[in-house]
Amino acid sequence: MKNSALSISRRLFSVAAIALAVGFSMSAHAEQVLKVTTIPEEAATEQIRKFEPLANYLSKAVGMKVEFTPVSDYPAAVEALVNKKVDLVWFGGFTHVQASLRSGGKVIPIAQRVEDTKFQSVFIAKTDSGIKSLQDMKGKQISFGSQSSTSGHLMPRSFLLEAGLEPEKAFKRVAYSGAHDATIASVVSGKVDAAALDITVWKKFVAENKVDTKAVDVFYTTPPYYNYNWTVHQDMPADLRKKIQKALFDLDPAVPEHAEILKLNRATRYIDTKPENYKGLESAARSAGLL
Template sequence: MIRALTLRALTFWATTFFASAITASALAQQVLRVTTIPEEAATEQVRKFGPLTKYLERTQGMKVEFIPVNDYPAAVEALVNKQVDLVWFGGFTHVQAQIRSGGKIIPIAQREEDTKFRSVFIAQKNSGITKLSDLKGKQFSFGSQSSTSGSLMPRSFLLEAGIDPERDFKRVAYSGAHDATIASVVSGRVDGAALDITVWNKFVADKKVDTSKVDVFFTTPPYFNYNWSVHADMPAAQREKIKAALLALSMDNPEGKEILTLNRATRYIATSPENYKGLETAGRSAGLIK
């Protein structure tokens, strides 16, 4: 009798212990960790993605943490190593993450604007720079070395025009972020630079740059760019639920309008890995992918 009671007690204890462990594990997983490539200052990232974080908490039914990273490679490593669950990548960082992970990164949504994205080249109005060939012998700044719109594609179009930055520029700099790129031209630290067209348009709209002194002298042809990506190990149901929430954002309601406007988007649409093959080709041609 005592032995039977002991066995029942042990069974009850074990069942309770494992149930608690499973519950604790489930609760530990109820946090969606989000980050983004740091294309702008950290304060701007937090401001821009704050409303989206709250929206995802509501639609996903779990806590969402926005975790800023220091540089573009850190965003790549964070998703590859599953330290975060959802990342806003540039097209090139998405490609880098795909290569680093052995093809385990899944793009789930992009802005409609990202299907025909462009970069702009800017210079001071009194610099005499009016076309790409005028940059020869000048000091030039890209953004981050891992930036699609601030490095990879501008470099690709320069090479197409017969201009090798390392050979033809007096100095090549990397600002690290698009807003810093603009500042480097405004201050005269460099003669010309390339950056994301949407960041430039935002600076112009917000009157943060005087276009009578610094303006665009060349706009690139279109290419695919940014996306939201997840790791392939994320459960398919969760991935689809996040994707559905992003695609449901609409300019027709206050919440959607705020989020989309902050993200410089009109709406999100579905995307696929095939859309970024051209960027991988460009990266290899430019020597940025070995």
């Protein structure tokens, strides 16, 4: 009798344990996760450092777990959103255009920084190089960032072409560093004579004393253009899209926690944007033979 009772007790315990495990499994499965990535404009460690506070903020604002996974290169960020492997991507203007074309217009830009309405690129060189203008770059070795970068390639190339300088013909060598911080390093180390990059990355390096402007500095700043944005796939539920958008718009520089997030993202504030803002970049990319 005692053995029978023990056997029943064990069976009941097993059933309870299985039910508990299934419950945990279903709960974990049911947990919604917002998957986010960014174009790798800087080293992966820097991307994570910049994004973690924003991820925590978004998690509270939208009521979901937020996962951030760096990608290997700019095209990988495009493919991740087009194939719905991620839900939200920080794109440059050009990668947004590429994602729009790859998806057949099925991606939606939902926010940009105030800075992105009049963005600029800078060209840098060693101060003792003798390079003081775009024309002085003739016959020199130069570097862009990623081939898919707006501020590190597309727009600098576009303005060079307007100045009558076709990079592959005008320069001794054209290199691609892959990221803005690597672009700066290529000039500092002397691997190239001059290079083009994102003005906000340059300003950040100067502010953090990561570059000596007595040795390397800006010799040309481009005219303004539209650039970065946060983009989602059109299949994202509208209410979730609006929650994310509102959370970004609600970031207030007067709130210390928000101010830190904005600073890390090199933003004054986030504002609304629309697909039409990036048509000029598409035209520039076609003119430069990049589309």
